[in-house]
Amino acid sequence: MGEQPSFEGPNADKSDKSSSRVVSGRKPAGRKPGASRPAVKDPMANTSARKTSVIKTSASKTSAGKKAAVKQTPEKPAAAEKAVMKKAVMKKAAAKKAAAKKAVTTRAAATKKAAVGKTSAGAEAPAAEKAAGTKKAAATKKAVATTAPAAAKKTATKAAAAKDTAAKKTAAKKTAAKKTATKTAAKKAPAARKPESRVAMVRRARRINRELAELYPYAHPELDFTNPFELLVATVLSAQTTDLRVNQTTPRLFAVCPTPEDMAAMAPERLEELIRPTGFFRAKTRSLLGLSAALRDRFGGEVPGRLEDLVTLPGVGRKTANVVLGNAFGVPGITVDTHFGRLARRFGWTTQEDADKVEADVAAIFPKSEWTMLSHRVVFHGRRVCHSRKPACGACPIAPLCPAYGEGETDPEKAKKLLKYELGGQPGQRLKPPADYPGQPAPPMAAP
Numbered sequence: 001m002g003e004q005p006s007f008e009g010p011n012a013d014k015s016d017k018s019s020s021r022v023v024s025g026r027k028p029a030g031r032k033p034g035a036s037r038p039a040v041k042d043p044m045a046n047t048s049a050r051k052t053s054v055i056k057t058s059a060s061k062t063s064a065g066k067k068a069a070v071k072q073t074p075e076k077p078a079a080a081e082k083a084v085m086k087k088a089v090m091k092k093a094a095a096k097k098a099a100a101k102k103a104v105t106t107r108a109a110a111t112k113k114a115a116v117g118k119t120s121a122g123a124e125a126p127a128a129e130k131a132a133g134t135k136k137a138a139a140t141k142k143a144v145a146t147t148a149p150a151a152a153k154k155t156a157t158k159a160a161a162a163k164d165t166a167a168k169k170t171a172a173k174k175t176a177a178k179k180t181a182t183k184t185a186a187k188k189a190p191a192a193r194k195p196e197s198r199v200a201m202v203r204r205a206r207r208i209n210r211e212l213a214e215l216y217p218y219a220h221p222e223l224d225f226t227n228p229f230e231l232l233v234a235t236v237l238s239a240q241t242t243d244l245r246v247n248q249t250t251p252r253l254f255a256v257c258p259t260p261e262d263m264a265a266m267a268p269e270r271l272e273e274l275i276r277p278t279g280f281f282r283a284k285t286r287s288l289l290g291l292s293a294a295l296r297d298r299f300g301g302e303v304p305g306r307l308e309d310l311v312t313l314p315g316v317g318r319k320t321a322n323v324v325l326g327n328a329f330g331v332p333g334i335t336v337d338t339h340f341g342r343l344a345r346r347f348g349w350t351t352q353e354d355a356d357k358v359e360a361d362v363a364a365i366f367p368k369s370e371w372t373m374l375s376h377r378v379v380f381h382g383r384r385v386c387h388s389r390k391p392a393c394g395a396c397p398i399a400p401l402c403p404a405y406g407e408g409e410t411d412p413e414k415a416k417k418l419l420k421y422e423l424g425g426q427p428g429q430r431l432k433p434p435a436d437y438p439g440q441p442a443p444p445m446a447a448p
């Protein structure tokens with residue numbers, strides 16, 4: 001170890017100044033070998049020397065302390081190593097964190113860049129699509145423009161083919177409709193296909209009667225009357241006219257001459273005047289005066305209840321006799337008037353034109369108990385549906401049983417318009433119909 005610098009006090013500086021003056025005034029004397037090095041008297045050098053000496057002393061102290069510590073704790077070198085290891089670990093962790101941060105920042109930057117790229121690409125995509133769309137549209141326009149004539153030709157051919165197919169279909173439909181119509185007609189008119197046996201005709205005829213009974217359960221004579229004499233007179237007047245006209249005429253007539261005696265006593269001109277609305281009033285006047293006198297003279301003023309007697313009266317035939325017998329006396333009878341004869345022929349019950357022969361043919365088909373009501377039902381149907389000129393076949397409930405189906409209108413809607421009286425929504429013929437009649441009563445005759 002060298003010499004330790006000595007710390008000097010302020011008094012020592014004054015002495016140094018004086019001594020320096022002295023030194024500066026003479027040449028430095030040569031140092032003797034082995035003599036100690038004189039202390040530097042420069043203050044600055046002195047302070048720096050002091051500082052360096054302090055540093056040296058402190059360093060020496062610290063190194064000495066360390067050495068001393070090392071020397072003092074020779075048994076604890078692991079702690080120092082641990083500290084060093086810790087520092088190394090800390091450094092590594094810090095380095096890792098820094099590396100992680102850098103990686104995160106680089107990733108974020110990369111994602112940002114990618115996003116920017118995507119957005120830029122997305123912004124460019126619609127434009128590209130639009131461009132592609134416009135290109136496509138232009139291409140299609142060009143294609144249409146170039147292929148337009150061909151397409152027109154194709155459509156024309158297609159339209160022609162469609163027309164042909166439609167025409168074929170309609171023709172097929174028409175043929176099918178014709179076939180079905182013929183089939184239905186054949187079904188409705190089985191007798192037209194092959195000759196009908198007598199038994200089959202009778203069965204069909206009786207079935208028609210049942211069908212008509214269901215259709216007209218209220219069937220009745222359509223002449224207003226209150227006794228056999230009024231019915232007899234009304235039936236005579238009904239020739240060549242309608243029951244409605246008779247019903248509108250008889251109230252005034254029966255009010256003037258209610259009995260055979262009263263009528264027989266009337267002047268012909270007066271009677272003609274009363275029955276004029278029914279037509280053929282002169283001939284009818286002769287008949288009424290003659291039968292009234294006969295009733296008065298031969299039958300005591302009463303109407304006989306036998307056919308044989310009735311047909312002896314002036315102007316009374318089988319038809320009138322049957323009407324009176326059937327409706328005033330409850331004696332079964334078939335009334336063959338113009339309606340009954342026409343329908344009996346259309347039904348195939350008879351081929352006769354004479355009323356008596358028609359009556360005979362029909363009487364052979366039906367039991368006697370059905371005669372009167374059968375007459376009313378057939379006449380009802382003839383007046384409402386099966387008209388002489390325009391039968392409403394399309395609206396006829398018994399068309400499947402009728403061989404004459406098709407003689408009239410077969411269109412249902414058109415046929416429906418041909419229905420009359422209660423079926424056509426019109427008033428009936430009687431001014432005083434039975435209580436069960438579903439239609440409206442006939443109006444009285446209008447004043448002249």
Ligand code: SF4
Nearest residue numbers: 386391393396399402
């Ligand atoms: S309307 Fe026609 S289907 Fe009916 S009974 Fe008369 S003809 Fe026959």
